[in-house]
């Protein structure tokens with residue numbers, strides 16, 4: 223990709239420090255560095271990225287001492303609020319120092335922030351610096367933020383279980399149970415957070431998405447927001463990026479995949495945050511065993527709750543399946559999904575995992591947990607129709623049926639075919655003249671003009 227930034231304007235990227243957000247932020251940094259911009263990553267100490275993989279970037283840690291009291295898995299809204307509180311002043315001081323040091327003729331830095339780090343926007347506004355938002359989730363998820371005030375006004379909240387399967391008015395094909403707020407403890411806090419995000423000021427919005435994936439949501443969101451959108455995904459296919467994993471990748475699974483036949487392996491992974499109970503793990507082992515399909519399963523440390531005897535359960539399971547299964551703590555996922563042996567992905571439908579799977583034409587079994595995942599899962603199974611939904615969570619017979627359908631049965635042939643076609647569409651979008659290719663050029667122009 224040609225250099226276009228020329229003047230080496232400095233871009234300060236502020237990621238939200240969880241794996242699914244750090245990765246696209248670093249990817250965007252690499253893409254814009256290749257266009258001639260200088261990149262600074264202003265990051266919290268918490269989940270600090272591995273700086274050695276990005277020798278061309280400047281990394282500036284923001285002190286976040288008060289954050290240690292909060293755990294993102296206990297109360298995400300309190301965690302986000304305190305993260306913003308603790309990072310705001312350090313970020314402001316850092317930017318003032320940067321501006322003071324720069325030459326008179328140099329352009330002011332431009333801030334690119336994840337909207338969950340909303341204090342970065344306040345700092346940029348205060349210092350009169352240009353700012354652009356990087357949305358690391360889907361356009362549809364952003365659109366859902368406009369749905370909440372409406373359904374609240376129309377009296378649907380607090381949500382009733384009896385309505386869970388009903389379609390949300392003017393937000394099809396989503397059901398009430400697919401909404402992020404549906405089973406949250408603190409609905410009001412979340413709605414306050416949604417209001418904060420939707421009111422942020424920005425010169426533009428960058429999305430790790432693709433025009434052809436979310437056309438209808440995109441058209442609706444464009445009517446609600448006046449700023450330019452730049453859909454430049456799937457970003458991970460634009461470059462051979464260095465790893466941005468916070469956990470060490472176990473590459474032994476690639477050698478194991480090399481020994482398997484084409485499209486035979488089911489890859490199982492629920493991202494960096496989701497947790498399961500021991501009884502759910504037991505159902506998973508039965509479903510996988512009975513499907514008779516080879517599988518690669520990521521069991522992240524800490525991802526099984528109350529796991530007194532899970533080690534024993536998994537030892538027995540490994541012995542019974544032998545070479546047919548491979549279990550690792552963390553995999554090089556993008557490489558796994560691109561491997562010719564992988565024919566299906568049982569996923570929690572995090573946006574990155576969803577994009578990574580769609581980009582490789584790998585059909586999915588969807589078992590979303592929280593946040594945006596249920597909307598993504600519904601898109602996979604009901605809009606793109608490149609996967610199946612596990613309606614009953616973790617139930618061994620349903621799991622076995624879904625694996626067989628997706629991986630081998632004639633009934634799954636159309637799903638596999640559509641997944642292959644969608645992969646082609648995404649490939650076209652990043653080629654010269656494609657929608658993401660053009661959008662990236664427009665983004666570079668905007669950054670140079672703000």
Ligand code: UDX
Pocket residue numbers: 240241242243245358359467491492493494495496520551552553554555556571572573574575576578592593594595
């Ligand atoms: C979180 C939210 O849960 C998700 O819904 C939101 O869209 C982004 O932030 P996470 O749950 O981690 O992210 O899911 P996902 O978005 O799929 O990101 C996980 C990333 O970790 C992916 O890029 C994936 O490739 C990587 N990964 C996962 C690995 O590299 N190895 C693994 O073993 C598992």
